Amino acid sequence: MAGNPRAERAEAAPGSDSPRVGWRARLATLGRDRSALAGLVVVATVLAVATVAFVDAVVFGFLGEFGFFASLGVEQYWLAKTVWISPTAEVAPELLPPVGLENAFGQGRLAHPLGTDDRGRDVLLRLLYGSRVAVQVGLVATLVGAIGGSAVGAVAGYYGGWVDDALMRGVEVLYAIPFLILVLALLAVLQARDSLLVVTATVGVVNVPEFARLIRSRVLAVREATYVEAARAAGRSHLGVVWHHVVPNSLGPVVVQGTVRVGTAILVVAALSFLGFGVSEPTPSWGAMLATARDVMLQNLWFSLWPGLAILVTVVGFTLLGDGLRDTLDPRRSQ
């Protein structure tokens, strides 16, 4: 709205370009935003489940290699086995429907509330443990993209000139290859179809352009601002001033962008594992479960439902949280 003098004054103040409403007030606004809270709840739940799964699958699996821990009984899926069964245990009849329903393969049973998959493994358990892959790649890849992208953007924005041109061209080339093709090509060429590490790194690299552009525009804006000149005139170093103003201003949008990108990354991981990349049997993964579901679609349709729902709910959670955070951390952009 025109002529909002107070907001204009506040925007001109160095170090802050948000309307002058206190932190607490904005957090309170977030608290009142029901959809953001819902997103937070979903994200927290998924993170919790994924963390447990990570510990049980990766940490215990790793520790179980060492004599000391093995002698204590530590092994992969120790927790799951103690409480119930291993997600890779092929103990039950195949393709059972969820509890309470019946199909050609038999009756649903309480021990397997969501049914079993094509190898007689419990669906619910695999669903819970499948979150580990999604979250692991999602978080790490986004972090890699955010840090790498910020660095690239900061350097490009700060130095300008040919450095800026070269870096941004490089970023454009990255944009030029549709990311799925890039990931697949890399996986093929590196002959690392099952490497979660390569998948994570590639998805991370693909995230770089977004963050690079974000940080770069911030740096450019700050560099041009008059108050930087004023600060320099007062004796502070150029880099120091730019850093001092860019970081607080950028943190918000980066967190917002990052949160939403985690959701995107999870979709990418799901797509990759659907195509058979990134994970190998018997590691549970939502995308791979959907690939199997496609093959047995006509025999057990329920199986198609759960992994997709898991992905959907998780991504919705991250997106809602990101949108809610945007209102708190990046209030200049209206919805």
Next chain:
Amino acid sequence: MGLTRYAIRRLLQAVPVVLGLLTVTFVLANAIPGNPVEVMLGPSPSLEEVARIEARYGLDRPLAERYVNYLAGVLRGDLGTSLYFEVPVARKIAERLPKTLLLVVASYAFALLTAIPLGIVSATRRNSATDHVARVVSLLGVSTPSFWIALLLVLVFAHGLGWFPATDLVLPWADPATVDGAATSLGVLGQSAWHLVLPTVALGTLQMASIARIERAELLSALSADYVTHARAYGVSERRVLTRHAFRNAQLPVITVIGLQLSSAVAGAVLIEVVFAINGMGTLVLTGIYNLDYPLILGTTVVFGTVFVLGTILTDVAYAWLDPRITYGEAG
């Protein structure tokens, strides 16, 4: 006119990008450990076999020479020979490209035709029941994996209700003799449309949701802009305010998003082709990857990348056409 100059400038700017793309793909294929020869012949091949394959594919030449040959070949339209299919890559791509293009164009059309009205309705009836429903639908659309939507659509509409076929696409210009259930060209068109419905919806949903979301956000932003209040202050009708002022300005970021969508549209096409068993570019890439067919992988990557760059240029030019500040003023 400024626009033509701008278009040409963008095309010229694209050349180094495409060159970079070609270089990256070349490096990926040739400078990375992992001998394609071994892949073809299996472990411990005999020296003669290795030499024969190397000579046949020109792998015994120095790297720089191979690079130049590669670039020259690309300019000629020669993308090498597929190891798996044993035909020129370019020919294979030409075979498979039409179906993928059909799918992508159809899904874009579907997305635009549904998303823009959806976004407009959402913005003009802000916070109404319609708006809330639209926002929920959009949110679900961007968060659902497209291949899952495809699966469910097949389950419900193909196998369940039998309304649509579950596999493949029919090209509208195909010979009626080759198409089941079509006796005439009109029949082919009908078959084409019928086969197109489910894959288009599956692929287009993500795009539709993304575009609707940004359309809504940008329209809301435009509607609260000063020049809109100004127009209202002078008695301009609400309809004119919407179409003449708000809409035009809102479209600018939307066009950018549509351009960015191209990347995910391509990725989605690969997935949809898998679910619907369509033999297009997507399944071609996958075949190449499953079989470590390097020439095929590179060829398809290059084609995808170039199409994408062209798409970006198209988007930029469309943006410049709408926004006079781009062509008249200084860049950036």
Next chain:
Amino acid sequence: MSEHLLSVDDLRTYFPTDQGVVRAVDGVSFDVRPGEVVGLVGESGAGKSVVARSLLRLVDDPGRIVGGEVRFRDRTLVGFDDTPPDGPDVSDSLPDREFSDATLSAARMRADVRGNEIALVFQDPTESLNPVVSVGAQLREVLETNRDLDRAAAREEAVAMLRAVDIPEPAARYDDYPHQLSRGLCQRVLLAMAVGCEPGLIVADEPTTALDVTIEAGILETVRDLQARYDTAFLWITHDLGVVADLCDRVAVMYCGEVVEQASVEDLFYDTKHPYTRALLDAIPRPDRTVDRFDVIPGTMPEAVDPPSGCRFHPRCPDARAVCTEVTPDCRVVADGEQPHRSACVKHDAFDADYEHSPPIDVADATDADEAGETEQGGPDDR
């Protein structure tokens, strides 16, 4: 009453926010006679822009006009059937009040009043023009909407109007886009839009604030010229008392959502009857005097969410007494004459508040200016 072109009576426009209801315009009354220039003066945030928008019912959601009456010639632009004397009860949220039957419908406002009768000139010319449409086309659109002209005639008239506001090479400038014109030229385009509609009243909301002084001088001259030629009345909103002295016939001074003084321009400057106006005038630095420090008004204007009790200016008023914290003065005639001089200060006899016997109170002085400071939480500002 019918001799007044515009009469505003007890106008109230409130905005609901998380921090409470912002009473941006809280009982403002003034009038404008045909052909005269009335200045509306006040600090940023006093509510002047909100007044301007309220006149044309352009207040954006969630803000709303909740009381008072605005009449233009013989039509009611804003009217309610009954308003409590202190404004409607807003303890919880804004009351949803319907306009009276006599009030013009939204359609009528759009067709008959906006533009044709009352034209608004906004503050920031570059934001008020659509960046993707040429200035000429926008001017033509406004003329088509508000005058009975077809497209071709409107185009001709648009070029003529561009010439009338002293834009050089008007025919060439017609096809230019806003970003190609300087701010001064853009502001002239806005003026052309306003004058081109041949309204009875032009409301100019700080039209020269964003321009530098030499450009401003040019615009003011053009305005004087236009006023002489078309005999349009102006409501000139500004915080610059120099412009007021130069241009206006009468002045209303606003503070924190209320009018605190209204008088002819000579009376305001030479016979000031409100401490706030006095302080504003004293604060103007004089190049012919050397001083040790400037006379600033200590403290800052309070947010309209939680105004001080009694007179809203009392915390900063050098003449404040105990009675000022209890009585909220309305703006009433304190001196008659050719032009009635109104003031909202209880020290005048018209108030009968026993000001003389009330003990003086301590207020912030210049050295406390830093402590008074701005509040951390701010409501949305008046527009």
